Amino acid sequence: MNARRLIPAAALAGAVALGATALTACSGASASGGGKDGKLDVTASFYPMQFLAEQIGKEHVKVGSLTKPGVEPHDLEITPKQTAQLAESDVVLYLKSLQPAVDKAVAQSGVKNVVDAATLTKLEAHGASGHEDHDHAAEGEGGGEAHGHDHGEADEDPHIWLDPVKYAEVAKGVGAALQKADPEHAADYRRNTDELVGKLTALDTEFKDGLKNTASKTFITTHSAFGYLAERYGLDQEGISGFDPESEPSPARMKDLQAIARKDNVSTVFFETLASDKTARTLAADTGLKTDVLDPLEGITDTSQGADYFAVMRSNLKNLQKALGTK
Incomplete structure (x- = not known):
């Protein structure tokens, strides 16, 4: 899709x-x-x-x-x-x-x-990366079309x-x-x-203080839902799929993500509760990375890491801090 x-x-x-x-x-x-x-x-x-x-x-x-x-x-x-x-x-x-x-x-x-x-x-427009000008292809990490051009970069998030x-x-x-x-x-x-x-x-203050000093700034997630969060707190989102969590990434995109994970010291591939975690787990297995939950908060269920918006957002912060290596 x-x-x-x-x-x-x-x-x-x-x-x-x-x-x-x-x-x-x-x-x-x-x-x-x-x-x-x-x-x-x-x-x-x-x-x-x-x-x-x-x-x-x-x-x-x-x-x-x-x-x-x-x-x-x-x-x-x-x-x-x-x-x-x-x-x-x-x-x-x-x-x-x-x-x-x-x-x-x-x-x-x-x-x-x-x-x-x-x-x-x-x-604002966010694509597979949380920043519009974030271009690994330009850094020689793969073909230009591999880096998210089919993931909604021209769309408003x-x-x-x-x-x-x-x-x-x-x-x-x-x-x-x-x-x-x-x-x-x-x-x-x-x-x-x-x-x-x-x-x-x-x-906002909790996120700002909690993410200002981390070993890495890059996180990989199934669903490109965190562009605004990434931009607000100086992080780089790398989405496996686009805005639609059920869309399938190309083989070139998966290869690109493996290169990004190595270069940017990524430790974790995030998945979510309302969409399939298959692709995230495949990428993690191929790259030797851990997996964890980063919830886009599109719905609350019994499996959510919190009972409401604030509880889940604080769980997201804690999981990001662990994955990014808060100092």
Whole structure:
């Protein structure tokens, strides 16, 4: 499966385009928020959006997710029941172009209060490497086409939630959206947003301090989801596949990664919980490397290394520190 072509994000200035009129007749909710149970009915496309809605909305919202735990979100198919769920929502939170089926369903839903997280921060292009100018081919480590040109280097990377700073920007936009959709509880949404942003700022500091002095700066991962994280903390991501964790790497890419592992003192190949670890384990066996988990946080399951976003991100930090040789 090829990496998907992603649509450029709009500027933050026009980010939260929310209607103040009543939603679809079947929702039974008004623009001031509140269905039959008095709560704002929020539908999130997948876990990172769900987490924001729950943290910011708290007792004032009822949050449902289109992507169930354990389902790989990139390949989600929308059921008729979920289409109806969307149409009855007061607010929909999603990340345009990450899940094509969701994009189509949202466009057809008729919901007025739709928040696209991709418009709430600046998206950047990341390919198989975490840095756009990171080019091992130019250093004579293999043919130019072997280094990720089929891994989405020209695409805009949707994995903004893995950078706590960008995720905080999205949180602010979601908070503003909930305030506008439910002005009666605006003060609570504002306070909850500030609290969440404070926690994300602290997490950013933990990553910054924890990764500033390591023996190596390069990590290899199954899924090229960590470009923003790598760029934020001065690391180099080398993805086996592109943005789509199920895409198959070419033999040339695998050979290139073996050379990178030797040159950059790589100790570990990371895999994730929601996608197959076969390719990562094959590469590790061929190069004599260890394996470990680096979770892109696209969903939480019983096998996740933590119960929520913050716990899993801290597990990711600990695993990166071990793999990179924190001094």
